[in-house]
Amino acid sequence: EDQVTQSPEALRLQEGESSSLNCSYTVSGLRGLFWYRQDPGKGPEFLFTLYSAGEEKEKERLKATLTKKESFLHITAPKPEDSATYLCAVQAYNQGGKLIFGQGTELSVKP
Amino acid sequence: DAGVIQSPRHEVTEMGQEVTLRCKPISGHNSLFWYRQTMMRGLELLIYFNNNVPIDDSGMPEDRFSAKMPNASFSTLKIQPSEPRDSAVYFCASSSTRQGGPNQETQYFGPGTRLLVL
Numbered sequence: 001e002d003q004v005t006q007s008p009e010a011l012r013l014q015e016g017e018s019s020s021l022n023c024s025y026t027v028s029g030l031r032g033l034f035w036y037r038q039d040p041g042k043g044p045e046f047l048f049t050l051y052s053a054g055e056e057k058e059k060e061r062l063k064a065t066l067t068k069k070e071s072f073l074h075i076t077a078p079k080p081e082d083s084a085t086y087l088c089a090v091q092a093y094n095q096g097g098k099l100i101f102g103q104g105t106e107l108s109v110k111p
Numbered sequence: 112d113a114g115v116i117q118s119p120r121h122e123v124t125e126m127g128q129e130v131t132l133r134c135k136p137i138s139g140h141n142s143l144f145w146y147r148q149t150m151m152r153g154l155e156l157l158i159y160f161n162n163n164v165p166i167d168d169s170g171m172p173e174d175r176f177s178a179k180m181p182n183a184s185f186s187t188l189k190i191q192p193s194e195p196r197d198s199a200v201y202f203c204a205s206s207s208t209r210q211g212g213p214n215q216e217t218q219y220f221g222p223g224t225r226l227l228v229l
Binding site for chain 2: 089
């Protein structure tokens with residue numbers, strides 16, 4: 001069964017304190033791994049798509065990496081505005097367009 | 112460009128009533144997805160359409176739920192009769208198979224409808 005597990009469930013950082021969020025997955029044929037950011041009361045906002053092991057993508061203070069079993073979202077020198085829930089999702093070749101989401105990591109960055 | 116549009120944004124109803132949620136996908140997108148988000152189960156796919164045709168409805172909880180996509184710019188999710196356990200945030204998302212590679216669609220989400228069934 002395709003599955004996504006994110007850790008930690010919650011992460012509290014001081015402004016400027018770099019860290020990483022983990023997304024472990026099991027899927028029968030990875031078509032793509034997606035990272036989204038979700039602010040309270042809003043819909044998920046697309047951040048990155050990774051397609052193959054070894055791939056990396058960056059956007060401002062965020063960098064996403066992918067291996068055959070997991071993905072990391074690295075946050076460098078975070079700011080309070082980076083506070084949000086970060087969701088990881090996988091798409092499998094045999095599942096059409098279906099995304100399977102993890103439970104998310106709630107990030108809080110204090111000034 | 113307008114993103115995915117959902118209405119209503121909030122809905123409070125009583126058990127047994129019919130609820131209809133509406134979605135307008137991003138113009139030009141040919142896939143549409145309905146998700147439900149709860150604290151216990153997170154984000155779950157209910158059903159998705161490709162070129163207005165339902166492809167996978169295995170996530171629809173039961174016969175009380177139905178979804179339609181009469182044209183490329185409109186979809187509805189109906190719950191009849193509604194129950195308290197249906198209380199959740201319902202998201203609509205859309206994507207295009209024409210973006211990037213042929214098999215790698217990015218889904219863009221709407222703001223959601225917050226449903227409370229009393």
